[in-house]
Amino acid sequence: MIRVDEKGFYGKFGGAYIPEMLHPNIEELRENWESIVASPEFQNEFQLLLRDFVGRPTPLYFASRLSEKHGAKIYLKREDLCHTGAHKVNNTVGQIILAKKLGKKRIIAETGAGQHGVATATVCALMGMDCTVYMGELDIQRQRPNVERMKILGAKVVPATSGSKTLKDATNEAMRAWINDPVGTHYIIGSVVGPHPYPEMVARFQSVISEEIKWQMMEKEGRENPDLVIACVGGGSNAAGAFYHFYNTPEVRLVAAEAGGLGVNSGKSAATTALGTPGILHGSKTILMQTEDGQVVEPHSISAGLDYPGIGPVHAHLFDIGRAEFVAVEDEDAMKAGIELSRLEGIIPAIETAHAIHALNMIEYSKNDVIVINLSGRGDKDLDTYIKWGGY
Amino acid sequence: MNRINYLFNTKKERVLSIYFTAGFPKLEDTLPVMEAIQAGGADIIEIGVPYSDPIADGPTIQDSNLIALENGMSLKKLFEQLVGFRAKIHLPVVLMGYLNPIMQYGMEAFCKKCKEVGIDGLILPDLPMQQYLDEFKELFEEYGLFNIFLISPQTSEKRIREIDQNSNGFIYMVSSHSITGAKTGITEEQIAYFERVEAMNLKNPRLIGFGISDAETFTTASQYSNGAIIGSAFIKKIKDSQNLSQDIQDYLKGVKA
Numbered sequence: 001m002i003r004v005d006e007k008g009f010y011g012k013f014g015g016a017y018i019p020e021m022l023h024p025n026i027e028e029l030r031e032n033w034e035s036i037v038a039s040p041e042f043q044n045e046f047q048l049l050l051r052d053f054v055g056r057p058t059p060l061y062f063a064s065r066l067s068e069k070h071g072a073k074i075y076l077k078r079e080d081l082c083h084t085g086a087h088k089v090n091n092t093v094g095q096i097i098l099a100k101k102l103g104k105k106r107i108i109a110e111t112g113a114g115q116h117g118v119a120t121a122t123v124c125a126l127m128g129m130d131c132t133v134y135m136g137e138l139d140i141q142r143q144r145p146n147v148e149r150m151k152i153l154g155a156k157v158v159p160a161t162s163g164s165k166t167l168k169d170a171t172n173e174a175m176r177a178w179i180n181d182p183v184g185t186h187y188i189i190g191s192v193v194g195p196h197p198y199p200e201m202v203a204r205f206q207s208v209i210s211e212e213i214k215w216q217m218m219e220k221e222g223r224e225n226p227d228l229v230i231a232c233v234g235g236g237s238n239a240a241g242a243f244y245h246f247y248n249t250p251e252v253r254l255v256a257a258e259a260g261g262l263g264v265n266s267g268k269s270a271a272t273t274a275l276g277t278p279g280i281l282h283g284s285k286t287i288l289m290q291t292e293d294g295q296v297v298e299p300h301s302i303s304a305g306l307d308y309p310g311i312g313p314v315h316a317h318l319f320d321i322g323r324a325e326f327v328a329v330e331d332e333d334a335m336k337a338g339i340e341l342s343r344l345e346g347i348i349p350a351i352e353t354a355h356a357i358h359a360l361n362m363i364e365y366s367k368n369d370v371i372v373i374n375l376s377g378r379g380d381k382d383l384d385t386y387i388k389w390g391g392y
Numbered sequence: 393m394n395r396i397n398y399l400f401n402t403k404k405e406r407v408l409s410i411y412f413t414a415g416f417p418k419l420e421d422t423l424p425v426m427e428a429i430q431a432g433g434a435d436i437i438e439i440g441v442p443y444s445d446p447i448a449d450g451p452t453i454q455d456s457n458l459i460a461l462e463n464g465m466s467l468k469k470l471f472e473q474l475v476g477f478r479a480k481i482h483l484p485v486v487l488m489g490y491l492n493p494i495m496q497y498g499m500e501a502f503c504k505k506c507k508e509v510g511i512d513g514l515i516l517p518d519l520p521m522q523q524y525l526d527e528f529k530e531l532f533e534e535y536g537l538f539n540i541f542l543i544s545p546q547t548s549e550k551r552i553r554e555i556d557q558n559s560n561g562f563i564y565m566v567s568s569h570s571i572t573g574a575k576t577g578i579t580e581e582q583i584a585y586f587e588r589v590e591a592m593n594l595k596n597p598r599l600i601g602f603g604i605s606d607a608e609t610f611t612t613a614s615q616y617s618n619g620a621i622i623g624s625a626f627i628k629k630i631k632d633s634q635n636l637s638q639d640i641q642d643y644l645k646g647v648k649a
């Protein structure tokens with residue numbers, strides 16, 4: 001059985017390794033989140049917003065030309081059609097309602113690609129809450145449109161200037177900000193990372209993805225289970241959502257596409273499971289890229305959303321027990337896959353998502369297999385990167 | 393007897409603990425800085441083990457961590473530097489560091505080395521009490537290492553009592569909602585918190601840290617506890633020092649005045 005235990009562990013990974021200063025906040029969440037989320041008031045508001053604000057259910061789209069090209073029956077789970085352009089908003093809608101029920105007045109968040117920042121700024125505008133988003137200085141440069149979107153929505157964007165100036169550092173800054181201002185503040189973490197209960201809570205909010213896949217598969221294929229589910233993994237929230245209701249169905253193969261960067265052995269990569277070892281990052285025990293001395297290594301990916309040296313503890317567990325297959329997709333291959341999807345299906349994917357598309361070339365499957373690729377986001381935010389790359 | 397207990401048995405007031413980062417400002421400054429802290433009349437030395445992602449630390453200590461790492465500091469290197477330090481240093485010495493580098497070194501190997509070189513206690517800011525009890529308590533005790541817990545203004549009375557029960561040596565009172573070096577000075581709200589904890593009559597001594605920088609803040613903190621810890625302010629003093637030993641001793645004289 002793959003599920004989180006009492007203490008927040010998935011097998012060897014998880015837990016809550018946090019400074020004492022955050023204990024009251026984490027404890028408050030741990031004690032209350034499940035009962036709040038299970039309550040009818042929460043569910044009514046959550047379901048209504050998912051439908052009318054986010055635009056769910058998102059389609060499960062049969063990609064005929066992509067299928068023909070790759071020789072399998074390929075469906076795309078269209079999270080790119082969510083309001084704000086990616087799956088991230090499923091989680092922020094859930095967490096903002098939770099924060100409100102906990103009486104919080106102020107929201108902080110970290111962001112890499114800016115999708116989670118935009119999704120957070122969006123729900124904060126919706127609920128009239130004060131919003132501060134921490135974002136690596138490098139990411140601020142490469143995801144300019146999202147920075148402006150956050151500002152239009154009324155959020156304050158604070159640059160993280162330490163370390164690699166990317167997602168890891170933005171997360172550090174958000175945690176420090178929470179320590180500095182814990183009372184009345186809720187931290188909306190954007191992926192299945194961080195101290196327990198965040199990884200499970202975020203996965204639960206994202207699990208609507210696989211919940212829908214199951215009934216949509218039934219409608220289209222007359223069965224609930226695809227043969228494969230493929231998703232990209234930065235921290236792993238879209239993958240956790242797409243895998244969630246298949247964790248314990250071993251006949252469904254789970255494929256996680258990590259960012260290979262310039263190549264796994266190039267020294268410029270974010271392929272966590274290929275390069276990482278067990279350790280503690282951002283409050284949980286997981287697999288992370290680090291030196292022999294336990295210093296966290298600065299990752300590289302062309303996609304800001306995958307540019308993270310760790311993965312969520314649930315993915316570390318899936319890797320550890322061999323439940324999911326992990327592939328490392330290099331920058332160049334991801335960019336080409338992004339163009340391929342654009343030309344074959346008329347969908348320009350986020351560069352994160354393009355990694356999942358290229359995974360089709362790295363795994364074995366048969367012609368009759370039904371494959372669901374989680375199309376985690378659209379490429380509008382990445383136009384600058386596509387243009388700079390230029391290979392189209 | 394553990395040197396920390398010995399200290400608090402003989403001195404109950406104005407105990408001064410100084411934090412610095414190992415291998416900072418220069419790689420080989422670790423021991424000279426320790427000697428100067430001792431010569432300057434401090435009571436406890438806290439050696440910070442540098443880490444790439446210190447989430448409880450503000451810019452000053454982040455910066456000293458980064459410089460120390462660039463200098464080539466690591467746990468392995470630190471233990472090499474600490475071999476034989478007890479010939480010169482009689483003060484209690486505490487290592488402060490984040491869990492990940494210690495995990496990679498190996499928890500048991502780390503504890504063994506600490507005992508071998510003469511470390512008295514550990515402050516591991518990302519090791520919560522429950523995880524300590526579940527995973528590390530036995531090991532620390534086997535090697536005679538005191539685990540020092542933090543409390544903050546948000547820590548409930550119930551939890552402070554639990555922490556007191558499970559503490560050895562002293563309790564580290566974080567003076568405000570903050571990371572290190574973020575706030576300076578002491579407000580009335582903080583004093584109310586100091587008084588609240590003082591009235592609890594805990595079995596362990598208490599040192600107040602975060603935001604202590606000079607004679608005034610040291611004296612104020614000491615009125616409500618057994619003493620105080622200085623970190624960021626000390627790091628700032630030594631960062632560009634041309635004469636470490638003299639500057640450290642002058643600074644400590646000023647703080648204790």
Ligand SMILES: Cc1ncc(COP(=O)(O)O)c(C=O)c1O
Pocket residue numbers: 086087112113114115116190191192232233234235236237238239304305306350352353376377378
């Ligand atoms: C479109 C898209 N996909 C994937 C990710 C990676 O995050 P996760 O692994 O949590 O799904 C991001 C992150 O910003 C994203 O914007």
